[in-house]
Amino acid sequence: xxxxxxxxxxxxxxxxxxxxxxxxxxxxxxxxxxxxxxxxxxxxxxxxxxxxxxxxxxxxxxxxxxxxxxxxxxxxxxxxxxxxxxxxxxxxxxxxxxxxxxxxxxxxxxxxxxxxxxxxxxxxxxxxxxxxxxxxxxxxxxxxxxxxxxxxxxxxxxxxxxxxxxxxxxxxxxxxxxxxxxxxxxxxxxxxxxxxxxxxxxxxxxxxxxxxxxxxxxxxxxxxxxxxxxxxxxxxxxxxxxxxxxxxxxxxxxxxxxxxxxxxxxxxxxxxxxxxxxxxxxxxxxxxxxxxxxxxxxxxxxxxxxxxxx
Ligand SMILES: Nc1ncnc2c1ncn2[C@@H]1O[C@H](COP(=O)(O)OP(=O)(O)OP(=O)(O)O)[C@@H](O)[C@H]1O
Ligand SMILES: [Mg+2]
Numbered sequence: 001x002x003x004x005x006x007x008x009x010x011x012x013x014x015x016x017x018x019x020x021x022x023x024x025x026x027x028x029x030x031x032x033x034x035x036x037x038x039x040x041x042x043x044x045x046x047x048x049x050x051x052x053x054x055x056x057x058x059x060x061x062x063x064x065x066x067x068x069x070x071x072x073x074x075x076x077x078x079x080x081x082x083x084x085x086x087x088x089x090x091x092x093x094x095x096x097x098x099x100x101x102x103x104x105x106x107x108x109x110x111x112x113x114x115x116x117x118x119x120x121x122x123x124x125x126x127x128x129x130x131x132x133x134x135x136x137x138x139x140x141x142x143x144x145x146x147x148x149x150x151x152x153x154x155x156x157x158x159x160x161x162x163x164x165x166x167x168x169x170x171x172x173x174x175x176x177x178x179x180x181x182x183x184x185x186x187x188x189x190x191x192x193x194x195x196x197x198x199x200x201x202x203x204x205x206x207x208x209x210x211x212x213x214x215x216x217x218x219x220x221x222x223x224x225x226x227x228x229x230x231x232x233x234x235x236x237x238x239x240x241x242x243x244x245x246x247x248x249x250x251x252x253x254x255x256x257x258x259x260x261x262x263x264x265x266x267x268x269x270x271x272x273x274x275x276x277x278x279x280x281x282x283x284x285x286x287x288x289x290x291x292x293x294x295x296x297x298x299x300x301x302x303x304x305x306x307x308x309x310x
């Protein structure tokens with residue numbers, strides 16, 4: 001878990017991303033690479049631009065400048081390749097963030113959902129140069145996003161089982177019994193009572209909703225997962241269990257993760273490497289232990305010491 005994955009191939013190449021709402025508000029000239037199997041933590045105080053950056057990286061918000069390149073390997077299994085989405089699956093509503101798309105035939109019909117003329121090479125995808133439909137397909141089929149607020153990542157009115165099954169259906173799974181079985185397996189996996197598979201998430205506690213959102217996201221085995229404060233807003237004891245669970249899942253599934261958190265304990269536990277942000281800019285980057293044990297930048301020093309002082 002702690003072993004850096006820098007020798008692995010680059011999965012996400014983030015080139016000079018800027019997205020500003022005002023001076024110092026947003027993110028500015030962010031440049032880094034995420035390697036396969038790596039967990040990269042983005043830390044910094046409230047308002048430093050973490051969520052803005054994550055929205056840009058995860059395809060939700062176009063940057064003012066810069067590029068996000070998703071590097072695919074020629075020999076890797078490709079979720080998008082198996083897809084052949086019939087009408088029914090496309091009409092299933094997705095949560096707010098992924099709702100707008102009305103996918104054209106090309107994006108649904110098969111082979112190269114995300115292998116695109118406008119990409120920089122056969123296997124590189126420029127996230128904002130490809131069309132919106134393809135970006136959405138990518139998000140649904142190969143990426144996953146865990147929102148800070150589970151309400152943004154779940155459909156609160158439909159059952160827990162439907163929430164988990166939905167992304168599987170988008171990948172082409174149709175067998176009701178099997179979807180249900182997988183739903184229950186995943187509920188167990190995230191320590192939810194599988195007996196509640198027919199209950200709507202709105203009847204769940206915050207911590208349970210967050211675990212359901214994680215199950216919904218990971219059930220499709222995404223190659224790349226973005227998480228925004230996955231343990232934020234939860235009780236400390238609930239947080240600890242959730243973190244433990246996340247850590248296990250990340251390791252078991254070999255996930256590549258970009259994790260936003262203002263909580264350095266979370267970063268310590270999950271991330272191989274950290275980017276420290278302040279007022280929209282990266283002020284320090286390095287291996288997690290190095291940064292937390294021996295911070296170089298004055299701001300990071302302050303951040304680290306403020307955690308130690310109650
Ligand atoms: N849609 C928006 N319109 C205008 N300003 C925004 C928007 N989104 C974020 N901002 C501003 O950009 C800055 C960075 O916000 P962002 O949400 O990215 O910070 P953050 O690091 O995620 O903070 P937190 O830890 O509180 O979640 C803040 O000053 C915020 O008010
Ligand atoms: Mg945020």
